Amino acid sequence: MKRNSHDRAYMTPNEVAELLMVSPVTVRQWAQKGWVRAITTAGGHRRFLRQDVEQFARDRGMELISDGPPRVLVVDDNRSFARYLADLLANQSTSIDTETAHDGFDAGRKVLQFSPDIVLLDLKMPGMDGFSVCQQLKDDEITRHIRIIAMTGYYTPDNEARILTAGAEACLAKPFDKRVLLRVLGFEGGEERDGLSLDKGLDQHVM
Template sequence: MRKGHNNKDYMTPTQVAERLLVSPVTVRQWAQKGLLEAETTPGGHRRFARAEVERFARERGIVNESAVTKILVVDDSEPFTAFLVKLLQKLPYPVEISIARDGFDAGRKVVSIVPDVVLMDIKMPGMDGYAVCEQLKADSRTKHIRVIAMTGYYTP
């Protein structure tokens, strides 16, 4: 560890494991493989920069349980959207729900709120869910966002 850094800026393998919901052995293996950058103390112990752990978690879609989960619901059906919002508000952890009525509005909101999850109707007028998903996954700023596709139409 570099001198002058606060110990609060660094985490032990056990703390990282708790944050990422894995075992300390898994954290050490990730460090050995170079997937998760670690520094070594003079005593030979690994320490992980908190910012590095958060980057790793973000890239892999590992949500911080104590944080608010941002959900974007994209659907042109107001009754279904209202039902879905009521259902999501009953989740056992804090959520922040935003609504978009079409693909274009979804694209704008994704950039401004950067949701953790997008629940998207794939059959909408104008820009459909397929096109929005392709754009999200093609952009390095949004490709990490999880997208759950849904539809009220029968699709074999």
């Protein structure tokens, strides 16, 4: 799994400047004026939450420089299935960074740490379920831009309608075809680098 400086939750002024294609001095001036939120460390250094920087850029129509492959967070309490999906996506010919979480609270923590572009979210989990996770992400202006694709082994039309109303783009019924998953995620056309296949291995991972 490849990681770079932009994958961290907090960014330095230089990293923000690189992302927005401006000078670090400009970034510091924006922070002083309160245009973009920043925190100050115990050592007196400014740090910027990545989501705040991205929202600042979107509000002003600024272009973000490409900063690496898309990031997908797989959230499922079935650890083997979550790892299997993450490995399958990471092994597509189109580079995809992946991370896993195994309950709703873990998902919230990983969203801040990993800054995913997409959350592949199981609906039925102990504690905070997928419906609650989706609602919280979409209610927060910092995370509402994240694409959410729901998945469930307990599909019903009511569950689908409920999660779509909460803000998910789609709801996949397990087991699902790999090609359907890649098409919904927007990665259609990729090939596995090491032979992993969702179609062949799904049954031994889905509960």
